[in-house]
Amino acid sequence: MATLEVKNLHVSVDVEDGKKEILRGVDLTVKSGETHAIMGPNGSGKSTLAYSIAGHPKYTVTDGTVLLDGVDVLGMTVDERARAGLFLAMQYPVEVPGVSVSNFLRTAKTALDGEAPKLRTWIRDVNDAMDKVAMDRDFATRNVNEGFSGGEKKRHEIVQLELLNPKFAILDETDSGLDIDALRVVSEGVNRFRSQGDRAVLLITHYTRILRYIQPDYVHVFVGGRIAEEGGSELAERLEAEGYDKYVRVDA
Amino acid sequence: MSSTNVGGAVESSGKVASHLHPVGSFDVGDHPVPTGREEIWRFTPLKRLRQLHGDAAFEPSKTECSWTAPAGVTIEAVNGEQARALRGISGFVPNDRTSARVIAEVPSTLLVDVPAGIELSEPIVVTLNGTDSGITEAAHIALRFGAHSRAMVILVHEGASSMAQVVEVSVGDGANTSVLSIQDWAREAVHLSYQEALVGRDARYRHVAVSFGGDVVRMNANVRYAGPGGEAELLGLYFVDAGQHIEHRLFIDHNAPHTKSNAIYKGGLQGQGAHSVWVGDVLIRKVAEGIETFETNRNLVLTDGCRADSVPNLEIETGEIVGAGHASATGRFDDEQLFYLQSRGVTSDEARRLVVHGFFADIIKKIKVPDIEARLLAAVESELAQTVGSNPSSGVLT
Ligand SMILES: Nc1ncnc2c1ncn2[C@@H]1O[C@H](COP(=O)(O)OP(=O)(O)OP(=O)(O)O)[C@@H](O)[C@H]1O
Ligand SMILES: [Mg+2]
Numbered sequence: 001m002a003t004l005e006v007k008n009l010h011v012s013v014d015v016e017d018g019k020k021e022i023l024r025g026v027d028l029t030v031k032s033g034e035t036h037a038i039m040g041p042n043g044s045g046k047s048t049l050a051y052s053i054a055g056h057p058k059y060t061v062t063d064g065t066v067l068l069d070g071v072d073v074l075g076m077t078v079d080e081r082a083r084a085g086l087f088l089a090m091q092y093p094v095e096v097p098g099v100s101v102s103n104f105l106r107t108a109k110t111a112l113d114g115e116a117p118k119l120r121t122w123i124r125d126v127n128d129a130m131d132k133v134a135m136d137r138d139f140a141t142r143n144v145n146e147g148f149s150g151g152e153k154k155r156h157e158i159v160q161l162e163l164l165n166p167k168f169a170i171l172d173e174t175d176s177g178l179d180i181d182a183l184r185v186v187s188e189g190v191n192r193f194r195s196q197g198d199r200a201v202l203l204i205t206h207y208t209r210i211l212r213y214i215q216p217d218y219v220h221v222f223v224g225g226r227i228a229e230e231g232g233s234e235l236a237e238r239l240e241a242e243g244y245d246k247y248v249r250v251d252a
Numbered sequence: 253m254s255s256t257n258v259g260g261a262v263e264s265s266g267k268v269a270s271h272l273h274p275v276g277s278f279d280v281g282d283h284p285v286p287t288g289r290e291e292i293w294r295f296t297p298l299k300r301l302r303q304l305h306g307d308a309a310f311e312p313s314k315t316e317c318s319w320t321a322p323a324g325v326t327i328e329a330v331n332g333e334q335a336r337a338l339r340g341i342s343g344f345v346p347n348d349r350t351s352a353r354v355i356a357e358v359p360s361t362l363l364v365d366v367p368a369g370i371e372l373s374e375p376i377v378v379t380l381n382g383t384d385s386g387i388t389e390a391a392h393i394a395l396r397f398g399a400h401s402r403a404m405v406i407l408v409h410e411g412a413s414s415m416a417q418v419v420e421v422s423v424g425d426g427a428n429t430s431v432l433s434i435q436d437w438a439r440e441a442v443h444l445s446y447q448e449a450l451v452g453r454d455a456r457y458r459h460v461a462v463s464f465g466g467d468v469v470r471m472n473a474n475v476r477y478a479g480p481g482g483e484a485e486l487l488g489l490y491f492v493d494a495g496q497h498i499e500h501r502l503f504i505d506h507n508a509p510h511t512k513s514n515a516i517y518k519g520g521l522q523g524q525g526a527h528s529v530w531v532g533d534v535l536i537r538k539v540a541e542g543i544e545t546f547e548t549n550r551n552l553v554l555t556d557g558c559r560a561d562s563v564p565n566l567e568i569e570t571g572e573i574v575g576a577g578h579a580s581a582t583g584r585f586d587d588e589q590l591f592y593l594q595s596r597g598v599t600s601d602e603a604r605r606l607v608v609h610g611f612f613a614d615i616i617k618k619i620k621v622p623d624i625e626a627r628l629l630a631a632v633e634s635e636l637a638q639t640v641g642s643n644p645s646s647g648v649l650t
Contacts, residue, residue, distance in 0.1 A: 055594075055595075057587060058587075078600075079595075079596075079600065081595075082597035087595075090592070094588045094589055094591070094592035096593065096607065097611070097614075098609065098610025098611055098612070099609070099613070103606075104596075107598055108593075108596035111597040
């Protein structure tokens, strides 16, 4: 049983004339076995929350804490957070020229496990993971995300989820830009991950369609850098019907 | 002349005064000792050249020369009349005092003779191992590739020397020739090298410069064409450490129609005072219709205190060409790439290593010689060990 606790998180980014506060006191507790959906309008700070938990250097935490099983995450380097069990599937996965997918995956696996995976089973695992999200095996020899289509990048993130098997997965709009078939295979990937029982998922999305495949236990409405309302999966349906209007007005 | 400051490195580009039409001469007296203000010398730290740019005596060589020659290939040091006859076989006419002195004063020539029609599967390796950087010396090397031959020469420079060198390459019609020059010098070496090639009709010439060691390495890699249809590929890889000056100057003279050239140079810089210079001069003469040329230089700056000068320079005298272009970029580690790798558990050192390997990967693949590939990867690795790994806080960007 593991718990990720975000308490009163305030985060700023550097802008030309000083700092701009984006997260304004986020409180969120995610326990293993749970799936939380975060929905909210563009620019409300959802990705900022995801990046801040993962430790992106662009974001400065000005107040609050993030604890993983009581241990301070904010004091850890980015890679330490990953080794502690956090994983972020990015909204815009990064291209890394000259580094092949297979080298990247093996390096990451080795870093997380503290030892290199056994070659024979590893190749099979990689092939299986790619097959499951209908990614051509040729992608293994291509450079990380270079020239991948939007949907291919997202599927590649799920391949990593499958192979690296973290404790906590934050999925930032992994469903955006996916066609119907890709949405299904990606959702299946997330559900396989969840079905291990002791894994936690924080799913950032704009669309209820993915929530029909991946049933969330909780839905959070994210507006103006904080959580404006929380509820069960029925909240997602209501948001779809009513939009964020009432929250935005309250927030203003 | 414009100059942009990228992460502590300076990249200069834009129009420079044309220096692509010098009148060469074999007469040493026609070439004054450079002052450092000349366009072609302005980047070079003359003070560190041990007067090789001026009138340092060329002393008896203390550089050990060894080679492996596959059957059919002749390699020998020749003297006197025979040596003189090889001066200028690449069409080389000196444009400065140093190279004019090498041509005029060096008594012998190392000749690598690849007969016409021969196809070699193994490279010819010539190793120059300098044993004394305290003396100033000079060398003339002639690489003659017969028509329709297929061969590769690897010229390895190691140890220490203060050397002025002219390497003349004659690529016969229809030949397929590669010349790799590896500058793996000890830290104190000084090397002024003029590598000039004359590319025959429909021939292919590949020149690869790999520069890691030395205090000052300044290489000219030049190409001219003896007839139409020739293709030249100029590749370069360099890694410059604190205090080192590594300069590559390309001159591709499209003096014949339907010729092609492609240049790709990539460099890494690290440490206080690391200075790289890349000058890519391309001249497309009036007769050179239907040619195609592209040149690229990219620098990856790993720490503060480095300077990368990058000057692509294209002079076009005819509009009747297929294409001509250049690209030049100098940048630091990409934070987003490092973040992405680290977010997968990879330590920051390992992430940097991956990114640097990735940066050089395409050029190393292009070089395509398995032995060399391993050697290059090992060299990149040992260079990286200096900033990445042992002590990540020592001036490495975060
Ligand atoms: N460097 C920056 N300078 C100014 N504003 C910034 C900077 N970086 C982020 N922001 C702002 O922070 C806000 C939150 O951005 P974030 O990416 O977290 O939003 P989001 O909720 O993920 O939006 P979306 O649904 O469009 O993905 C946005 O208004 C964005 O413009
Ligand atoms: Mg976002």
